[in-house]
Amino acid sequence: MATTDSTPEAALPQNDARGIRFEKVVKRFGDNVVLRELDFAVAPGERVTLIGPSGSGKTTILRLLMTLERVDDGVIWLGGDSLSHMERGGRLVPADEKHLRRLRSEIGMVFQQFNLFPNMSVLRNVTEAPVHVLKVPKSEAAERAGELLEMVGLADKADAHPSQLSGGQQQRVAIARALAMRPKVLLLDEVTSALDPELVGEVLDVLRQVAETTDITMLCVTHEMRFARDVSNRVLVFDKGQIVEEGSPEKIFTDPDHPRTQEFLRAVI
Numbered sequence: 001m002a003t004t005d006s007t008p009e010a011a012l013p014q015n016d017a018r019g020i021r022f023e024k025v026v027k028r029f030g031d032n033v034v035l036r037e038l039d040f041a042v043a044p045g046e047r048v049t050l051i052g053p054s055g056s057g058k059t060t061i062l063r064l065l066m067t068l069e070r071v072d073d074g075v076i077w078l079g080g081d082s083l084s085h086m087e088r089g090g091r092l093v094p095a096d097e098k099h100l101r102r103l104r105s106e107i108g109m110v111f112q113q114f115n116l117f118p119n120m121s122v123l124r125n126v127t128e129a130p131v132h133v134l135k136v137p138k139s140e141a142a143e144r145a146g147e148l149l150e151m152v153g154l155a156d157k158a159d160a161h162p163s164q165l166s167g168g169q170q171q172r173v174a175i176a177r178a179l180a181m182r183p184k185v186l187l188l189d190e191v192t193s194a195l196d197p198e199l200v201g202e203v204l205d206v207l208r209q210v211a212e213t214t215d216i217t218m219l220c221v222t223h224e225m226r227f228a229r230d231v232s233n234r235v236l237v238f239d240k241g242q243i244v245e246e247g248s249p250e251k252i253f254t255d256p257d258h259p260r261t262q263e264f265l266r267a268v269i
């Protein structure tokens with residue numbers, strides 16, 4: 001982990017808000033250095049989009065935040081908590097499973113492929129984790145799920161099974177399911193890429209609503225300008241595990257400065 005000039009103790013923020021901060025994060029897979037001393041921060045409640053060529057490390061960033069991967073060096077902060085270390089008796093020690101479970105429960109994730117439980121009703125997809133992980137009473141979880149399904153426009157599909165829904169509807173259920181855990185951070189990995197173009201709008205509408213009506217910090221990986229503009233207020237452009245440019249969605253998508261950004265956008269738009 002990082003030492004000397006960026007000691008975790010010195011970096012501990014004082015409040016409980018859940019921003020994200022990567023400090024000199026290094027991630028390797030064998031000889032492949034995917035992230036090299038990556039530094040960036042997302043303020044509490046901020047909504048940031050990551051774009052960049054395939055293989056530039058975007059998904060790895062989300063997987064590190066979900067603690068599905070561990071950093072090789074550096075520190076990732078979720079608010080005042082490090083994802084690799086925890087405080088015990090005034091000292092920082094390696095994070096244990098309980099610490100990680102608590103932090104993980106504050107982070108929601110929605111994937112490209114929805115990943116709903118196929119054998120459960122829509123309602124049960126949304127109540128399952130609150131009941132079993134957060135130990136919320138079933139009736140309370142069902143009430144909250146009803147509100148969330150209402151919000152994503154699927155109250156009438158509570159008893160349906162995922163296979164009976166369109167891709168756009170399934171993705172809206174996946175969003176409701178993530179929100180049911182009351183996350184402080186929501187990670188979105190290419191959530192519209194698997195959808196037929198005519199279904200993208202309904203998912204964007206829901207995410208725009210989440211962005212406008214909650215203070216959830218959002219980190220999105222997408223190459224869709226409409227998504228970046230509707231949902232986020234800042235875009236970070238990645239290339240080979242480093243940020244080459246950042247700015248508003250408008251600026252990055254219409255008037256990028258960096259040749260790598262221009263090249264990437266020419267290829268995807």
Ligand code: ADP
Pocket residue numbers: 029032034052053054055056057058059060061
């Ligand atoms: P992006 O999301 O920008 O397409 P990724 O984060 O998926 O990029 O991948 C970044 C690099 O890390 C790629 O070179 C990829 O091959 C490598 N990588 C990702 N996950 C693994 C893994 N589990 N094992 C080995 N290499 C991986």
